[in-house]
Amino acid sequence: MRVKSFSIFLFLLIIFSCNDSESEYGRDFEEIDRLITEMVSQGQELSDALDTIAHQYIDHINRYDSLRETADFSKYTFTRAYSTNLPGEDSALSSVMILNTTPDRDRALEEAAATNFLDSLFSRFxxxxxxxxxxxxxxxNQVSRVYPAFDHKNIVEPNLDVKDFNFYYAADEINNPSKGIVWIQDAYIDPAGKGWILSLIHPVYQGEKLFAVLGADFTVDDFIYEYFDRYPGDYLLVNGKGDIIGGEDGAIELLSMPALKNHVYRETVKSESFRISDFNLFNSKSLEVRKMAQEFLLNKKDRFEFEEEKGINKAICKMVPGIDWYLIQIFPEQ
Incomplete structure (x- = not known):
């Protein structure tokens, strides 16, 4: 009887220990779920606002003849491919380009004037x-309008074709038959030093014909650190390739990544010496960190226990809905 009683006691002990562990993880996941919910909500708000502009754009374009008749051709003047206004000269103006790849420059000039209404929509947005x-x-028709105005003459090649770029073709008839808003999945490092950039795009149809693609670029830096700074804990945001898009500096250091510039990841990203490959989880010096990356990103696990890595107890992971991003929380040893 004693043996049997001991066996029952041991069984119950194991069950309760497992339940305690699950309960502990449950509390951890409540926090990370709340953070993701807030991030997704903010992203949805931005999507809805761009969708509103897209529908205003469509309404205008489907009255194109009246727009053309009342168009102000004097608002912008052009030297070859570029509007002549300078960045900072007039905050109400965009940079407008009529690229050399246009099949009809006269019609493109007309289109540029007929779509001047976009400036005020862009500014408010x-x-x-x-x-x-x-x-x-x-x-x-290769007319490009960007707000706010920037140094387009020295940045944009006049012979490019906008249809060759994902900020156009990802929204076209083939890739986006639903004709709705599209997130471009791959964030990229802005060459002007703004850090990680993500793009949201929306097709604009004139009847059944794709007239243009509307887009907005925003900094991931501002987007995520607004939340990281308010939530206690060591968080990382990574893409499906393992690149660290954003993260608390303590978490990055715990994962055996390279030294940070001025001990701040966001400053490191903006530095000229930044290399994405240096801050990829699969390139960590730690075997366990690389194993964690494999479990989270490839095997789709949501928790990982560290056994040998100094200073780290465990990590949990949740995928951000609608995009190939993963939010990871690192738990240091107590």
Whole structure:
């Protein structure tokens, strides 16, 4: 009887220990779920606002003849491919380009004047969402309008074809038959030093014909650190390839990544010496960190226990809905 009683006691002890462990993980996941919910909610708000502009754009374009008749051709003047206004000269103006790849320059000049209404829409949108770096339209006729104005003459190659870029073709008839809003899945490092950039795009149809693609670029930096700074804990945001898009500096150091510039990851990203490959989980010096990356990103596990890595107890992971991003929380040893 004693043996049997001991066996029952041991069984119950194991069950309760497992339940305690699950309960502990449950509390951890409550926090990370709340953080993701807030991030997704903010992203949805931005999507809804861009969708509103897209529908206003469509309404205008489907009255194109009246727009053309009342168009102000004097608002912008052009030297070859570029509008002549300078960045900072007039905050109400965009940078407008009529690229050399246009099949009909006269019609493109007409289109540029007929779509001047976009300037005020773009300005209001950016004021409502300060994290937006720029909002823009790229048309099938190779007319590109970007707000706010920037040094387009020295940055944009006049012979490019906007249809060759994912900020156009990801929203076209083939890749986006639903004709709705699209997140471009791959964030990229802005060459002007703004850190990680993500793009949201929306097709604009004139009847059944794709007229243009509307887009907004925003900084991931502002987007995520707004939440990281408010939530206690060591968080990382990584893409499906393992690149660290954003993260608390303590978490990055615990994972045996390279030294940070001024001990701040966001400053490291903006430095000229930054290399994405240096801050990829699969390139960590730690075998266990690389194993964690495999479990989370490839095997789709949501928790990982560290056994040998000094200073780390465990980590949990949740995928951000709608995009190939993963939010990871690192738990240091107590």
């Amino acid at each position: 950016q004021k409502s969402f300060p994290l937006v770096v720029q909002v823009y339209s790229n048309s099938a």
